[in-house]
Amino acid sequence: xxxxxxxxxLFWALNAFAQESVQAAKSTTQEPLTQEYAENYVFADxxxxxxxxxxxxxxxxxxxxxxxxxxxxxxxxxDMRRKVYQLMQEGKNKAExxxxxxxxxxxxxxxxxxVNAVTIWLWLLPVLxxxxxxxxxxxRRKPEDDHxxxxxxxxxxxxxxxx
Amino acid sequence: MNKLATYLIPLALFLGLCVFLFKGLYSDPTxxxxxxxxxxxxVFELPDLQNERLIHTxxxxxxxxxxxxxxxxxxxxxxxxxxxxxxxxGQGLKVVGLYYDQDIDPDFGIKTLSRVRQEVAQMTAKYxxxxxxxxxxxxxxxxxxxxxxxxxxxxxxxxxGVIRVHHLGDINPRIWRLKFSxxxxxxxxxxxxxxxxxxxxxxxxxxxxxxxxxGE
Numbered sequence: 001x002x003x004x005x006x007x008x009x010l011f012w013a014l015n016a017f018a019q020e021s022v023q024a025a026k027s028t029t030q031e032p033l034t035q036e037y038a039e040n041y042v043f044a045d046x047x048x049x050x051x052x053x054x055x056x057x058x059x060x061x062x063x064x065x066x067x068x069x070x071x072x073x074x075x076x077x078x079d080m081r082r083k084v085y086q087l088m089q090e091g092k093n094k095a096e097x098x099x100x101x102x103x104x105x106x107x108x109x110x111x112x113x114x115v116n117a118v119t120i121w122l123w124l125l126p127v128l129x130x131x132x133x134x135x136x137x138x139x140r141r142k143p144e145d146d147h148x149x150x151x152x153x154x155x156x157x158x159x160x161x162x163x
Numbered sequence: 164m165n166k167l168a169t170y171l172i173p174l175a176l177f178l179g180l181c182v183f184l185f186k187g188l189y190s191d192p193t194x195x196x197x198x199x200x201x202x203x204x205x206v207f208e209l210p211d212l213q214n215e216r217l218i219h220t221x222x223x224x225x226x227x228x229x230x231x232x233x234x235x236x237x238x239x240x241x242x243x244x245x246x247x248x249x250x251x252x253g254q255g256l257k258v259v260g261l262y263y264d265q266d267i268d269p270d271f272g273i274k275t276l277s278r279v280r281q282e283v284a285q286m287t288a289k290y291x292x293x294x295x296x297x298x299x300x301x302x303x304x305x306x307x308x309x310x311x312x313x314x315x316x317x318x319x320x321x322x323x324g325v326i327r328v329h330h331l332g333d334i335n336p337r338i339w340r341l342k343f344s345x346x347x348x349x350x351x352x353x354x355x356x357x358x359x360x361x362x363x364x365x366x367x368x369x370x371x372x373x374x375x376x377x378g379e
Contacts, residue, residue: 062310063312063313064310065192065193074313075313076311076312076313079303079306079307083301090289098330103198104199104307104308104309105198105310105312106195106198106310106312108195
């Protein structure tokens with residue numbers, strides 16, 4: 001059981017570390033870039049500006065692997081930033097802009113995957129795995145202990161008799 | 164038997180994982196399904212590249228199968244496929260260019276229209292001119308509507324203006340046979356027979372070098 005606890009602590013530490021480094025990466029690379037690009041566009045309302053920064057950070061450049069459109073310098077990313085701005089000026093809200101992009105570039109274009117029959121396994125599998133492993137460990141422990149105790153008693157009896 | 168299973172199950176899981184990861188090594192991360200397939204070509208109203216007074220609309224598709232080629236003079240792969248596209252149009256396929264220029268950025272705007280026209284004329288003179296005409300996608304709105312991520316990209320549009328093939332990258336006899344031929348033989352069998360015969364005659368030879376000389 002000690003080992004199990006140790007593994008749990010290790011996982012927790014890893015997770016905390018990963019989150020911290022992701023945050024560090026965000027604050028060093030992503031933010032200044034998005035700010036810089038946003039300078040090209042004028043917003044009457046600071047809230048709109050915030051939504052724009054948010055959208056360009058969450059929309060994915062379809063040409064380059066694993067860069068958002070705020071980060072990427074590909075021509076298509078330029079075009080998409082301009083389109084996001086244009087759609088927002090037309091009065092579209094965040095969800096509508098995302099839908100507009102999804103209609104043309106698929107689910108790939110948005111960093112949050114949709115939950116459907118295929119993708120639900122991304123969340124379910126780890127949980128199922130943990131449950132199965134837990135059951136496996138709990139089942140294995142008990143009979144072995146019983147068996148050991150019986151064997152030990154038998155051994156003790158034998159030793160007593162021998163004496 | 165039970166003991167055997169405790170060895171075999173992890174082994175099977177491990178082998179399954181190996182197969183999964185091994186396949187991942189050779190999978191192409193850039194492959195994505197097109198969102199515009201089997202949908203009508205997006206509504207557009209854009210000027211001709213050579214004559215800004217001439218406005219093209221979706222009516223260009225009525226009655227004839229059209230190959231829409233998204234290209235620009237700045238794109239090297241587009242130049243490489245021009246000779247083959249020219250050969251295709253020589254067989255009677257209607258090829259229309261959806262032209263977009265990188266340097267006419269609405270944010271900056273550097274290149275003049277006459278300069279673009281001159282560059283297009285130079286390039287088509289050198290590598291061949293497959294285009295019945297070029298539509299000028301000034302602000303690249305139609306490209307965005309088509310889900311274009313770069314150039315070259317090519318769309319086969321049927322007589323009713325519905326997109327039947329969306330191809331990213333250059334077009335050559337192999338790609339034609341793989342992606343375009345099955346669809347075209349369905350919507351325009353006579354035309355596809357001509358193109359298939361042409362492909363037959365140029366396979367086995369270095370297509371690009373061979374065709375490069377024959378540009379109009």
